[in-house]
Amino acid sequence: MKVGIVGATGYTGVQLVQILSRHENAEISFVTSQSYAGRQLAEVYPHLAGLDLVLTEYSPALLQRCDCLFIALPHGLSGPVVADAREQGVKVIDLGADFRLDDAGTYQQWYGSEHSHPQWLRQGVYGLPEINRAKIGNAQLVANPGCYPTTVLLALAPLADKGLVNPGSIIIDAKSGVSGAGRKVSLTTHYSEVNDSITAYGVASHRHTPEIEQELGKFFNAEVKVSFTPHLVPMTRGMLSTIYASLSKTVNEDELRAIYQDYYQGEPFVQLLSPGQWPKTKYCYGSNRCFLNLTVDQRTGRLILVSCIDNLVKGASGQAVQNFNILAGLPEDTGLAGMGMMP
Amino acid sequence: MKVGIVGATGYTGVQLVQILSRHENAEISFVTSQSYAGRQLAEVYPHLAGLDLVLTEYSPALLQRCDCLFIALPHGLSGPVVADAREQGVKVIDLGADFRLDDAGTYQQWYGSEHSHPQWLRQGVYGLPEINRAKIGNAQLVANPGCYPTTVLLALAPLADKGLVNPGSIIIDAKSGVSGAGRKVSLTTHYSEVNDSITAYGVASHRHTPEIEQELGKFFNAEVKVSFTPHLVPMTRGMLSTIYASLSKTVNEDELRAIYQDYYQGEPFVQLLSPGQWPKTKYCYGSNRCFLNLTVDQRTGRLILVSCIDNLVKGASGQAVQNFNILAGLPEDTGLAGMGMMP
Amino acid sequence: MKVGIVGATGYTGVQLVQILSRHENAEISFVTSQSYAGRQLAEVYPHLAGLDLVLTEYSPALLQRCDCLFIALPHGLSGPVVADAREQGVKVIDLGADFRLDDAGTYQQWYGSEHSHPQWLRQGVYGLPEINRAKIGNAQLVANPGCYPTTVLLALAPLADKGLVNPGSIIIDAKSGVSGAGRKVSLTTHYSEVNDSITAYGVASHRHTPEIEQELGKFFNAEVKVSFTPHLVPMTRGMLSTIYASLSKTVNEDELRAIYQDYYQGEPFVQLLSPGQWPKTKYCYGSNRCFLNLTVDQRTGRLILVSCIDNLVKGASGQAVQNFNILAGLPEDTGLAGMGMMP
Amino acid sequence: MKVGIVGATGYTGVQLVQILSRHENAEISFVTSQSYAGRQLAEVYPHLAGLDLVLTEYSPALLQRCDCLFIALPHGLSGPVVADAREQGVKVIDLGADFRLDDAGTYQQWYGSEHSHPQWLRQGVYGLPEINRAKIGNAQLVANPGCYPTTVLLALAPLADKGLVNPGSIIIDAKSGVSGAGRKVSLTTHYSEVNDSITAYGVASHRHTPEIEQELGKFFNAEVKVSFTPHLVPMTRGMLSTIYASLSKTVNEDELRAIYQDYYQGEPFVQLLSPGQWPKTKYCYGSNRCFLNLTVDQRTGRLILVSCIDNLVKGASGQAVQNFNILAGLPEDTGLAGMGMMP
Structure with a gap:
């Protein structure tokens, strides 16, 4: 399958390249970049020296050269590209946030601007394979989940419909490495401000909150409101969520396990x-x-869950390739079989 | 005032030396160490080059040389030293955990061994000056608070007796730098295992839990059970707690502020x-x-608090010196006026 | 080909497992460990969850189950294992230092103890493929290079026999991540002592010096003495050498390039x-x-070279697998085609 | 003494504030900032909460309010401010590079632009107290040394006029924490690009080279050319130089010591x-x-020196305060008596 990547020089973009360039059933047809068009990707990322991929500016004509398109753009920019792709019948996996929410009003409330293409909101399939595998297989547009929601939803999915926890009690305390903030420079990600320090941010206001609530709502068949607090941790990659929920039935750890x-x-x-x-x-x-x-904290009657991922892989580009594999009818772990690296 | 430090080569010990060696009203009479007795402290910690302090083995006779004794030993070891000091009428500030809990049974339950001197448990004044200032002034034995409890108690103290939050709903998600684990080598604190990674530990079982609950119980005049989850963060110093509590009354952020x-x-x-x-x-x-x-998360009806300290200063040795200042009738910030260092 | 790994729980050992478990022409027959014998490797390294490899104690009988043996032991311990393997005709790739030096006297001088099997010193082929490829192909015993020497030798090999630099002027200032010190806990690798700090160590006395000098001597056909200063850098992986040499002829950067x-x-x-x-x-x-x-510093007449590797891959286990591929007649990049990961 | 700080929100500026706000003989009269004028410094740096200093835009009229002016601006910007101060007879300590070089041609060659006030180049006293103490006491304009030069000059000063080393052989391999690059955001100091990695930069072209050479020239009474290679290390503060020089006489380590x-x-x-x-x-x-x-490496006949400082303190603002103390006739360690903090 031929694939294209729109936005290849951001961190999720280059992670896509890293995975897809070694994927036995994918061929990267084009990589786009606004800032670096005309240059070799390996000039921007010297660790890719030897890989021959020239960055090009995005234009709809490029789409003829691919069967599946990955979009790795900041939120708010995917709409027109998705429109182009839909017109040309090219399947899309969007790593951005634009097609994850079902409801345009919720989008506007949390993202602060009107959605450009509300008509497609409900056509985007939420691309969490462990939950939505079947739907993804037939999708034209896959909305790749956010990194934080991935940690939370994988942790809570097994409890859906079990009636074991009180959905209204869910509290998510999440911790992310700095690469989650992308490659755009800012004081927030300036080394000397981040190193050897931890901070909370977006307290009670982070944009992944409605995405988490929407999908948890489907699990629990109810409107769910969660407290979600992300933190910035002095590490490059990695995301860990600690999740608290009150048990609504007596259940022990072994049963839950x-x-x-x-x-x-x-x-x-x-x-x-x-x-x-x-x-x-x-x-x-x-x-x-x-x-x-x-674990079950019997003293307090709460279930405590901890889940972690690499925010750029299962939290973004790896999951996107997993979705691609499903779309392409390939074994889901094609190109993704690596086990993590220690130390 | 002449002071002695028992256990001067651990991280809280050396932090005490760093503060007290520049304290205008304290003179360090002796510093003890089991492993390094006979050597200059500056051999063990070359950054102290120029400071003339020879490490000595602890013996009760040393106590005649000080008006106030700081004990910076691992838990379980303070008892006999406290006994010696009490006998000789030397005031003690114990940075360890042994005299923080009021109840010997609770100690045994969480620390796994019988308490050596249960008779003094209730004589130890819990040394959180912002709450217990008056009692500390008259104490013979100050039990310096744990680092995690300090972050939690300072964050929640203003709510005591206000009836604003439901004490049973309190969840504490805490993050600590690695120096909190001390200078003893272990795989847990081995650089390549810790760097660029975060993990939870002691989930629902950390020993600071009963200390937090005991003091919160006094705030709220009720038995309090909390969920407390510490995490290990790749940084040397620093501790941050994110605290969740359900509001039991309608109150807005400005009122709380x-x-x-x-x-x-x-x-x-x-x-x-x-x-x-x-x-x-x-x-x-x-x-x-x-x-x-x-902040108040109006969507969920929860109060979210974030507090942070330097675990070795306000979380240990700085607070100990603050207690010393109170004992000595000095301005509380003597030797402690520094503002933190950025970047 | 069936392979065995002696010392699989150290950092070079587990890196070998990480590479070989995904190598299409290698099958891991056994993995040994003294401390963890009887346990699953995935218990020691949970990131390998799902990999079914039980650690076993080393015994010569194991060797019947492999065509090639990797030894990843601390220096001084390889001798007897090599003896067993030679007896049974099993090819060996030794990641330790024991068979790198040609001369038993030099070994004793720098490693402080007599060599256990001096008779094999000259049979070990120095396993730097870019220089010794042909010899490696026929070797029974490959002495995998040290990490520092790898950075230095790859940087200087192209100058061998060119008469461009004065070999007596070579100065190597090297910087290493902490994983190079292995998994054994010590104060040197204790997180709080290493983080946010850099130091030199082994100045003018590091054991990789004679290894570097021996191989440079072959390049320059002369006895070579270098100044070599390693530094410990607060990072997990990575090694970078900055090398200075006086030019003995006028040559510009383009020509050198x-x-x-x-x-x-x-x-x-x-x-x-x-x-x-x-x-x-x-x-x-x-x-x-x-x-x-x-670059050529025309002002001072010096050539300055910078080279870097991942100390656990090209500096140890990756290079070992590269040597294995040569021994096995496979394409040299089998199982090693990855390009590094950014960010 | 009343002092003013021009450029108080950069890292050297805030470090000045941190030191001077606790200096018993200095009173901060004003702090300037172009970007944050009108705001409290504690808004920009919340760790200073409680310190009441409002940032103001620089204007010459401010100078009437101080006896000594600290300038902490990027290079190329100090000239006009120095002119204002000279006119009003206010002593200046310039932390920038503009008045460190004696020669306008050298400045232009390395900094790439003509010097704005060449007439004052020779009036600036190079502010390395350990070498220039007497001159500093009478200076109107102190050019505070660069961080790298400070490490090098302190390491080599004792050898001046001793005829022990060959000045033409000096090689400096230096390593710096990221705060040396200041607070201005850039990809070079973007957390995910810097963390867990080391790199060389400015190889054979760094602007501190002529400063080092100028001052070494005075030590050795000869024109000196050095090789100087800085590296960027994943740590916030700290700078370490490893210096190599050939011995021109037989001398042992004890004699040098x-x-x-x-x-x-x-x-x-x-x-x-x-x-x-x-x-x-x-x-x-x-x-x-x-x-x-x-150490003396007898094998190679080289002296190897290692020196380190905190780049923001002895490498910038601490040294500036040390110079201030000399100017003001105070004990040189006033406000600077701290010993470093471990861990």
Whole structure:
């Protein structure tokens, strides 16, 4: 399959290149960049020295050269590209936020501007394969999930319809590496401001909140409101969410563990760790895997879940390739079999 | 005042030396160490080159040379030293955990061994000056608070007796730098295992839990059970707690902010930041200050608080010196006036 | 080909597993460990969850189960294992230092103990493929180079026999990530002692010095003495050497650049960057590539070279697999085609 | 004494504020900023909460409010401010590079633009107190040294006029933390590009080279050309130089050590460590001290020196305050007595 990447010089873009350039069933036809058009990608990223890919400016005509298009643009910019692709019948995997929410009003409320193409909002399939595998296979437009929602939804999916937790009690305390903020320079990501320090940000106002709530709402068949607090951690990659929920039934850890094992049986990318072995983001470094663990705090009647991913892989480009594999009818782990790198 | 430090080569010990060696009203009479007895402290810590302090083995006779004793030993070891000091009428500030809990049973339950001197448990004054200032002034034995409890208690103290939050709903998600684990080598603190990675640990089982609950219980005049999850962050110093509590009354952020400003009016070491300015551990780097902020998440009816400290200063040795200043009738910020270092 | 790994739980050992478990022509028959025998490797390294490899204690009988043996032990321990393997006709790639030096006296002088098997010292082929490819193909025992020597030798090899630099003037200032010190805990690698700090160590006394000198001696056909200063850098992986040499002839940068391009033409793992583009260790992260650049400082008449590698890959386990590929008659980049990961 | 700070929101500016706000003989009269004029400094740097300093735009009229002016501007911008100050008879300590070089031609060659006030070049006293103490005391304009030159000159000063080393052989391999690049955002200092990686930069072309050569020329009474290679290290503060020089006489380490001890006898800020104890930048963290050590590599006939400082303190603002103390006739360590912070 021929693929194109719009926005190849951002961190999710180059991560796509890193994965797809070694994917046995994908051929990268073009890579676009506004700022670096005309230059070799390997000039921008010297670690790719030897890879012959010239950056080009985006134009709709490019789409004829690919069967599937990956869009790795900041939110608000995907609309017109999706329009072009839909017109030409090219399947799209959008790594941005524009087609994740079902509701244009919710989009406007959290993103602060009107949605450019509300008519397609409900056509975008939410691309979390472990939950939506079947729908993704037939999709024309896959809305690749946000990184934070991926950690949360994989952690809570096995509880859907089980009636075990009170959905109104869910609190998500999340921690992200700095690469999640992208390659655009800012004081927030300036080395000397970030190093050796941790901070909370977007408290009670982060844009991934409605995305999490929308999908949890489907799990629990109810309107769900969560508290979601992201933090910026002095590390490049990695994202870890600690999730608290009140149990609404008496259940012990072993029973819960069995539910999770059952739910993720055979899944190549979700791994429940042994009791007491808490996920460490380094376990996922460079891999498409999500590590999970849980405990029941009997003293407080709460379930505590910890999940982690590499925000650029399972949280973005790896998951996008996983979706591509589904679209293309390939084994889901094609090009994604790596296990993470330690140390 | 002459002071002695038992356990001067651990990280809290050397931090005590760093502060006390420049304290205008303290003179360090002796510093002890089991492993390095007979050597200059500056051999163990070359950054102290020029400071003439020879490490000595602890013996009760040393106590005659000091008016106040700081104990910076791992938990379980303070008992006999406290006994010696009490006998000789030397005031003690214990940075360890042994005299923080009021109840010997609780100690045994969480620390896994019987308490060596249960008779003194209730004589130890819990040394959080912002709350217990008066009692500390008359204490013979000050139990210096744990680092995590300090972040939590300073964040919640202004709410005591206000009836604004439901004490049973409190969830604390805390993040610590690695120096909190001390200088003892282990795989947990091995650079290549920690760097560029975050993990949770001690989930629902950390020993600071009963300490937090005991003091919150006094605030709220009720038995309080909290969920407390610490995380290990790739940074040397710094500790940040994100605290969630359900509001039991309708209250807006401005009203809460006023309560906090009022409560901490005139406090030299607690700083409420402006709305939207979230604490960053680097703000406290090397200083005895605690930075706080809060927001009300109206969507979920929860109060979210973030507080941070330098775990070795306000979380340990700085607070110990603050307690010493109170004991000695000195201005509380003597030797502690530094503002943190950025970048 | 069936392979065995002796010492699989150290950092070079687990890196071998990471590479070989995805190598299409290698099957890992056994992995040994003294400390963890009997346990799953994935218990020790949870990021390998799903990989079914049980650690076993080393015994000579294991060797019947492999065609090629990788030894990843601390120096001084390889001798007996090599003896066993030689007896059973199993090819060996030793990642340790024991068979790199040609001379037992030099070994004793720098390593401080007598060599256990001096008779084999000259049978070990120094496994730097870019220089010794032909010999490696026929070797029974490959001595995998040290990480520092790899950076130095790849940087200087193209100058061998050219008479362009004065070999007596060579100064190597090298910088290493902390994983080079292995997984054994120590104060030197304790997070809080290493983070946010750099130091020199082993100044004028590091054990890689004679290895560098021995191989440079072959390049320049003369006894060579170098100044070599390693530094410990707060990063997990990566090694960078800055090399200074006085030019003995007038030569400009373009001419030198042409020599390097010519020398490394077609080499899959050595990459000369464009003028002004200085190597960054992150470029090699997780890959088997070495990045090089050079400039001529006309003001001082010196050539300055910078080279970098991932110390655990091209500096250890990746290079070992490259040697394995040569031994096995496979394309040299089998299992090693990755390009490094950014960011 | 009343002092003013021009450029108070850069990293050297805020470091000045951090030191001077606690200096018993200095009162900060004004702090200027172009970007943040009108705001509290504590809004820009929340860790200064409680310090009441309003940023103002620079104007010559401000100068009437101070006895001594600190300029912490990017190079090329100090000229007009110095002109204003000279006119009003206000002493100036310029932390920028504009008045460090004696020769306008050299300035133009390395900084790429004509010097705005060449007539004052020779009036600026090079502010390295350990060498120029007497001249500084009478200066109207002190040119505060660059950070790299400080590490190099303190390491080599004791050898001036001793005829022990060959000045033409000096090679300086230097490593700096990221704060040296200032607070201006750029891809070079973007967290995800810097973290967990090291790189060389400005190889054979860094602007501190002529400054080093000029001052070494005075030491050795000869024109000196050095090779100087800076590197960017993933740490916030700290700078370490490793210096190589060929010995021109037979001398052993003890003799050299005696020369250094003698030279730095009584100096509060330069510390020669014990044999084998190599400087670590963390030793200087937040302090005005320089740590040194040396060895003689008898095999190669070279002297190897390692020196380190905190680039923002002894490498910039601490040294500026040291110069201020000299100008003001105060003990040189006033406000600078701190010893560095470990861990």
